[in-house]
Amino acid sequence: MSVLLALTSIARAQPSGSEPEQAITQKIAVWRFDALGIEPELVARLETLFRSELDRLAKQPLLTRREIDRQVSAADRECTGEEKCLGVIGKKVGVDVILAGTVGAMGDAYVLDIKAIDTATQKQLTRIQSDPLRGSPDDLIEGVRVAAYRLLAPTQLHGAVQVQSDLVGASVTLDGKPIGKTPLPQLGLINKLSLGQHALRVEAPGYDAFEETVDIHFQKVSHVIVRLVPSTVVIGTGKVQQVERKPFYSKTWFIVGVGIAAVVLGGFIGHEVGKVDCVRYVGGAPVSC
Numbered sequence: 001m002s003v004l005l006a007l008t009s010i011a012r013a014q015p016s017g018s019e020p021e022q023a024i025t026q027k028i029a030v031w032r033f034d035a036l037g038i039e040p041e042l043v044a045r046l047e048t049l050f051r052s053e054l055d056r057l058a059k060q061p062l063l064t065r066r067e068i069d070r071q072v073s074a075a076d077r078e079c080t081g082e083e084k085c086l087g088v089i090g091k092k093v094g095v096d097v098i099l100a101g102t103v104g105a106m107g108d109a110y111v112l113d114i115k116a117i118d119t120a121t122q123k124q125l126t127r128i129q130s131d132p133l134r135g136s137p138d139d140l141i142e143g144v145r146v147a148a149y150r151l152l153a154p155t156q157l158h159g160a161v162q163v164q165s166d167l168v169g170a171s172v173t174l175d176g177k178p179i180g181k182t183p184l185p186q187l188g189l190i191n192k193l194s195l196g197q198h199a200l201r202v203e204a205p206g207y208d209a210f211e212e213t214v215d216i217h218f219q220k221v222s223h224v225i226v227r228l229v230p231s232t233v234v235i236g237t238g239k240v241q242q243v244e245r246k247p248f249y250s251k252t253w254f255i256v257g258v259g260i261a262a263v264v265l266g267g268f269i270g271h272e273v274g275k276v277d278c279v280r281y282v283g284g285a286p287v288s289c
Helices: 002-011 040-057 065-071 083-093 137-152 252-274
Strands: 028-036 097-106 109-118 123-129 159-165 171-174 177-181 189-193 196-203 210-216 221-226 232-234 240-242 279-282 285-288
Touching: 028 040, 028 065, 028 083, 040 097, 040 109, 040 137, 065 083, 083 097, 083 109, 083 123, 109 137, 123 137, 159 171, 159 196, 159 210, 210 221
Parallel strands: 028 097, 159 221
Antiparallel strands: 097 109, 109 123, 159 189, 171 177, 171 196, 196 210, 232 240, 279 285
16 A cells, blocks of 8 residues: 555656656557556556656657547457557557556566557567566656666666765776776766666775775766775875884884883892702701701
């Protein structure tokens, strides 16, 4: 129930995020999403999210479900996603591409399986299966948006990272490829990165290298603030002295302390050894001097 309430609140508002780089010029319609072992109401909410994202992605407004129903017959409504019947429906409603899909459960997550059919040829153009959708409402909406772009605009499916450092002249590499030196252009923004994890490394002479795995999300900027830690200390003469952690027994105070203790102990032992017991015998019996 909580998932349904969350999706209901999301569906009432337009998704946030950047506008598409290039709108799709083809006229598109969504036939429907069918439920596979989950609540139909949940599927309807996910379909609403998907339609909302397509409205942003397509240049021409999408037909509503009601507009589609008014133009198809009762027999057409029995179509469960076969390419031929979808092509027929697409022609009747006057679109170039018609989409249909299913939503199934995978443990505590949901998976969208969606295909795009060319109405002129009645053949499949592309088909995708989303990553498992789970977690917070924001995670769900991002998963649905990614599915829409993967299906119709995969070249626009990317994110960015912004790298800011407190040091000038540090070398920046991403996934082993040199990016430049800090401060990077565009306020440290690195655009058009594929979604997922990327290895970031920032290094400079005299400093410990900074390494971090950065998660790149769809149409979002991941911010990384780099603070390099000096591995050397500059002394007054301008020379560079390596900082080393020496064991306590090599410290001057420890060596001096051990020396003093040795002298005291040696004096005590010498005093005890130097003592001579005097004994004399009186009447055959030993008597101390």
